[in-house]
Amino acid sequence: MVLVTAFLIILLRVENQKAIIALLALGIGAVIAANRLGLLKPVAHSFSEREDALGLLAIVATLAVGVVFHEDHFVLLLVCTVVLYTVATLGLSIQFGYAGVLNFAGASFFGIGAYTAAVLNQHTAVPHLLVLLIGGLMAALIGSLLLLPVLRTRGHYAAVVTIAFALLFKTFLEVNDVLGGPQGLQVRGMTILGWSFNDNIEIGGVELSFYLNYFVMSMMIMVLAFVVVRRLERSWIGLNLDALRLDETAAGCFGLNIVRWKITAFLLGNFLIGVAGTLHGMVVGFVQPNNYTFADSLVLVSILLLGGIGNPWGVAVATVIVVIVPEKLQVIQEYRFMLYAALVMMVLLFRPEGLLPRPVRRYFPGWRP
């Protein structure tokens, strides 16, 4: 874990392109070598034994990254984005991974959150913590307009509903003058109890980047979301959702209320995506329709798939890869979408389960199948 953190910190610090490529190659090589030597299995095992410890370590590691870069605006913005994208993909993971409800409009719901933040912060005095909540609720509410078609359709037919929504949403934003049209809107930063998040902090003569505020805030949200998703998966609700995904007809026959659980999963997922989007809107300070296109939804889905559908840890790892690598490697900036797509195709062809597949549900600690 310490090694991984150090690797991340170095990666974020280095500016030289060649060094970055070398570092990435080193990282990939190290993982492959560890796999060859059989080192990964015991590590994975001990992780799954003590997941709480792993969680704490992960938080400490992320905080360490935050402390190291306490005055570097860009890196902190990047880390915030990673954290919030993770939250959003956790939402998608509830929909795709547990309940099997397709949603190809992830970026749209993300955008709904951001636009809510823009409008509310500009025109009302709603406390900004509440805005987060409202952003999530808005995403869930607008998502509930899609409920009827989502519930009634299946498979390919379900995909078209959300895809049509993603296109509808973007076109709507582009032609709607109240919401700024193609130019978008400014979002005011967050203020809690008179403490403005957009001011730099100074403690004992050390200047801290204002993104650190957002960083802490998004970390809190991520931890919350993570705990919720993990608990959900382990609970009887998670069991019901799994049954639903695997065979809807059979689940119905055994008396599960299919409609109810599909609604729960869809709305809860959208809520998480919306909250993440709201905070992201405030972090970036700017919203425009081009940030929430169908292609961006596909990026979210590709993160989910790359990480392994239904495994929150996999999602976190995949977000780090997908968000940070193109930012650091400016050579591939332009080719970003293409590389994502090619990457996902490779994963689908050669490792259809994702990088970190979802482990089998465990009932007895320490029991091995």
Add this chain to the structure above:
Amino acid sequence: MDLGLVAQYTMNGLMLGMMYALVAVGFTLFFGVLDVIKFSHGDVLTVGAFTALASFIGLQSIGLTSDAVELLAMLVAALGAMALLGAFIARAFILPLRSAPALNTLLITLMLGTVLREAVRLFYPDGANPKPFPRLLPADSINIGNFNLRLDNAILLTAGALVIVGLQFLLNRTKLGLAIRAVAQDEETAKTMGVNFNAIVLITFAIGSALAAFAGLMNGLYYNEINFGIGLYLGVVGFSAAIIGGLGSIYGAILGGFLFAGLQTIGAVALPFASAYKDVFAFAVVIALMAWRPTGLIPEKLSERV
């Protein structure tokens, strides 16, 4: 409203509908033989249109200037290349994933579409900007009142209709069509009867992709401009059309295509607010239609194993 204007709008709607229907028929064909959605269909259309443009530029540079020859060459190049591409896609990405969940096939073709689209954007010279498409059809027009019938539009419309009729003929009257229908009906039985399953799948994908290339060419000739994004848009519209018509039925796809075009035209003309909302309107109706008829207007026969 003036009758001439109505006729004009109808004509525009028909043109759009023909393009959508051609794309939608492709989706239906693929779904018929293999039960998969090939989402890269729209981007195959883009690549087809760009192939046509490239071959036009190639012909220009060797000094050929006859419109008819150029058009024919573009048609052959685009259709042939896309038929090969379609067969290759089926061979390399879709057949290997047959046993995987439907979501995987959906995603791999979506991503393949992204790769194709980005490849056009990045590697075609100056591909990120719209490209002018040559005007090769006679542009005479007949005016009847407010109705302005352009000869090139009429030719395109007729050509599109002929292609669809030809496809019908191929599917219903020839041995190949019989084999395709047999595979669509029941793969196992078709195999037992001596149908070469893989070959039929590849041929179907080739035909469908050639249809997409034709639609791309039609789109270019109609608007006299192409860009790398047309495929994404036309693909999604074609997919929606195939779905609202009902997957697995060619007539459904054609109906869906014209229906979608009709919705857009109505949205642009008859709604009180700005015509910029026509897509919003059309997609909203698609979502509503899906809620009303979850498996399309002409539903395929489904049975639930309970």
